[in-house]
Amino acid sequence: GNSVTQMEGPVTLSEEAFLTINCTYTATGYPSLFWYVQYPGEGLQLLLKATKADDKGSNKGFEATYRKETTSFHLEKGSVQVSDSAVYFCALSVSGGYNKLIFGAGTRLAVHP
Amino acid sequence: GAVVSQHPSRVICKSGTSVKIECRSLDFQATTMFWYRQFPKQSLMLMATSNEGSKATYEQGVEKDKFLINHASLTLSTLTVTSAHPEDSSFYICSARKDTSTDTQYFGPGTRLTVL
Numbered sequence: 001g002n003s004v005t006q007m008e009g010p011v012t013l014s015e016e017a018f019l020t021i022n023c024t025y026t027a028t029g030y031p032s033l034f035w036y037v038q039y040p041g042e043g044l045q046l047l048l049k050a051t052k053a054d055d056k057g058s059n060k061g062f063e064a065t066y067r068k069e070t071t072s073f074h075l076e077k078g079s080v081q082v083s084d085s086a087v088y089f090c091a092l093s094v095s096g097g098y099n100k101l102i103f104g105a106g107t108r109l110a111v112h113p
Numbered sequence: 114g115a116v117v118s119q120h121p122s123r124v125i126c127k128s129g130t131s132v133k134i135e136c137r138s139l140d141f142q143a144t145t146m147f148w149y150r151q152f153p154k155q156s157l158m159l160m161a162t163s164n165e166g167s168k169a170t171y172e173q174g175v176e177k178d179k180f181l182i183n184h185a186s187l188t189l190s191t192l193t194v195t196s197a198h199p200e201d202s203s204f205y206i207c208s209a210r211k212d213t214s215t216d217t218q219y220f221g222p223g224t225r226l227t228v229l
Contacts, residue, residue, distance in 0.1 A: 032216050043117075043206060043222035044157070051216075089156065099216040100147065101208075103156045 006104035021075040023090035031092040033073040119221035136207030142187035143209035151204040
């Protein structure tokens with residue numbers, strides 16, 4: 001079946017620290033991979049996506065590379081800010097079946113000044 | 114942009130009553146809308162997928178008669194929680210997809226349902 005596994009949180013960092021949130025997946029077929037972010041009190045927002053192996057998605061200083069060989073899509077940012085504090089969800093979508101999204105459990109990030 | 118709204122943002126109801134939640138795509142037509150449920154500090158669980166003008170497809174374990182979904186137009190889908198009970202209290206989130214050529218979903222801000 002299809003599933004997404006994320007590192008457990010919470011992740012607590014100081015401002016300007018390097019961030020990595022691990023995400024691995026299992027999927028039948030060739031999934032598209034996503035990172036969504038949920039800021040406190042808000043709905044999910046698409047942060048970045050990659051649709052095929054070796055693609056790199058990037059946005060707002062975040063990036064993730066679709067690694068087929070390791071079935072991973074780790075999220076990274078070189079220097080986090082307090083405003084990055086949120087819950088981050090890794091997700092996959094497999095074509096067919098309405099392209100429904102399968103989410104990981106989410107990782108809460110707290111960045112302190 | 115691609116904005117999805119939900120109404121209401123919060124609702125409190127008595128046990129046994131029904132509650133309707135609306136999901137609208139404001140600046141695009143959505144061929145497909147999805148309804149999710151999110152428990153505190155947990156991930157989103159897909160409840161059902163709806164396509165405009167056809168019956169919703171429910172995920173395993175989701176009661177069709179309890180969670181009624183209507184997708185009457187390309188910009189509106191509704192979720193009705195019938196005969197609500199306290200265990201139905203949750204955060205309900207909808208999302209919309211523009212067309213079948215994309216797998217990107219745009220999410221609404223969610224509706225907090227509390228059943229007393």
